[in-house]
Amino acid sequence: MFVREPQRDTPVLAEHEVVVLGGGPAGIAAAAAAGRAGRSTILVERYGFLGGAGTAAGLANFCGLHAKVHGEHHQVVHGIADDVVARLQALGALAAPHVLFGGRIQAQAYDVSAYKLVADQILLAANVRLLFHALAVGYRDGHLLVETKSGRRAIRGRMFIDCSGDGDLAAWMGAPYEVGDGKGNMLYPSTMYRIGGVDPAKAGNACETIAQRMEEAERAGRRFPRKKPILRPQPNPVE
Numbered sequence: 074m075f076v077r078e079p080q081r082d083t084p085v086l087a088e089h090e091v092v093v094l095g096g097g098p099a100g101i102a103a104a105a106a107a108g109r110a111g112r113s114t115i116l117v118e119r120y121g122f123l124g125g126a127g128t129a130a131g132l133a134n135f136c137g138l139h140a141k142v143h144g145e146h147h148q149v150v151h152g153i154a155d156d157v158v159a160r161l162q163a164l165g166a167l168a169a170p171h172v173l174f175g176g177r178i179q180a181q182a183y184d185v186s187a188y189k190l191v192a193d194q195i196l197l198a199a200n201v202r203l204l205f206h207a208l209a210v211g212y213r214d215g216h217l218l219v220e221t222k223s224g225r226r227a228i229r230g231r232m233f234i235d236c237s238g239d240g241d242l243a244a245w246m247g248a249p250y251e252v253g254d255g256k257g258n259m260l261y262p263s264t265m266y267r268i269g270g271v272d273p274a275k276a277g278n279a280c281e282t283i284a285q286r287m288e289e290a291e292r293a294g295r296r297f298p299r300k301k302p303i304l305r306p307q308p309n310p311v312e
């Protein structure tokens with residue numbers, strides 16, 4: 074069954090040289106770079122804050138800024154990432170880097186609310202216009218179509234950058250794509266959660282020992298549906 078809706082004229086809300094869809098790390102970097110280069114830029118985000126999976130999904134850590142170079146971990150991603158890290162550091166919202174998976178990978182945890190704040194600051198300083206609570210739903214004739222609290226609107230642009238994490242805009246503009254393995258299977262998700270009221274002395278180096286503790290618990294009869302636990306020591310030691 075279908076409902077036939079009447080044709081309508083969609084008001085043009087804004088016109089910019091660069092239209093960025095999505096306010097995750099990719100969108101923050103793309104919009105900041107465009108704004109700093111003097112391009113009139115708008116970033117469209119469905120939620121009321123920036124950060125993407127890093128804030129909305131509670132990842133709470135950067136895993137990818139560092140790499141093992143000749144046996145030692147170094148930060149190898151710089152540019153706008155440096156600005157994010159420096160601002161978080163200045164707010165006391167960045168933990169020291171931690172290693173995981175037997176020392177193979179280094180990551181760095183941050184306070185999620187602080188990340189939202191510094192991302193706002195970086196984009197506003199780059200003169201980027203932010204449009205929150207706007208769900209992009211399509212593309213038509215040089216316009217991104219968005220649904221907002223005030224209704225459907227169009228944003229005219231000269232250049233569009235798809236940072237939706239899902240390739241939404243690229244798909245609407247006709248880019249070929251495939252989903253999962255073609256049999257209905259997608260990348261499995263992780264469940265991130267935050268524990269408050271932790272006694273740091275009792276928790277000790279749980280970050281490094283949790284996998285071993287789970288193995289011990291399994292040997293004692295417990296069964297876990299998922300292995301490979303990841304524990305992120307937060308900037309606030311009671312989290």
Ligand SMILES: Cc1cc2nc3c(=O)[nH]c(=O)nc-3n(C[C@H](O)[C@H](O)[C@H](O)COP(=O)(O)OP(=O)(O)OC[C@H]3O[C@@H](n4cnc5c(N)ncnc54)[C@H](O)[C@@H]3O)c2cc1C
Binds near residue numbers: 096
């Ligand atoms: C299970 C899993 C665990 C991970 N764990 C970690 C980790 O611990 N540490 C780490 O650093 N990385 C981790 N990653 C990787 C990390 O999530 C990605 O590298 C990163 O989020 C990619 O950034 P992005 O900006 O491309 O997309 P996203 O972070 O997904 O941001 C996309 C943004 O676009 C918005 N958006 C999407 N569609 C629309 C639309 N139609 N209209 C309006 N807005 C829209 C979303 O709301 C979101 O804010 C993990 C990934 C997965 C899948």
